[in-house]
Amino acid sequence: MIVELAERGFAYVRYRVGERPVGSTLEVGGEGSEVLADVNDAGDVVGIEIVDVNVAENVERARAFANDRGLAFPRNVVAAARGASAA
Numbered sequence: 001m002i003v004e005l006a007e008r009g010f011a012y013v014r015y016r017v018g019e020r021p022v023g024s025t026l027e028v029g030g031e032g033s034e035v036l037a038d039v040n041d042a043g044d045v046v047g048i049e050i051v052d053v054n055v056a057e058n059v060e061r062a063r064a065f066a067n068d069r070g071l072a073f074p075r076n077v078v079a080a081a082r083g084a085s086a087a
Contacts, residue, residue, distance in 0.1 A: 001072050005081030009054045013062070014047040015071060022046050028065045035061045045069055053077050 002014040023041035027033040034051035035058055048062050059077055066073040074080035
């Protein structure tokens with residue numbers, strides 16, 4: 001798992017490194033959600049995008065989505081993106 005953090009609180013938790021193209025993108029929690037999951041054509045999660053990691057509900061929604069699929073998820077997304085041992 002690789003965690004990437006961009007400006008303004010955007011984060012991407014990548015599970016399948018180098019896999020392109022993404023088959024589809026799911027809005028986790030419904031339309032307008034700030035958590036998106038990229039999946040490949042086989043239905044495997046490629047990565048989870050969190051629009052704003054400063055909103056606790058977004059992080060918890062992403063964590064629950066990952067956990068429901070048996071995927072690892074960092075305890076602290078920001079620290080993991082910075083290379084700390086929080087993953």
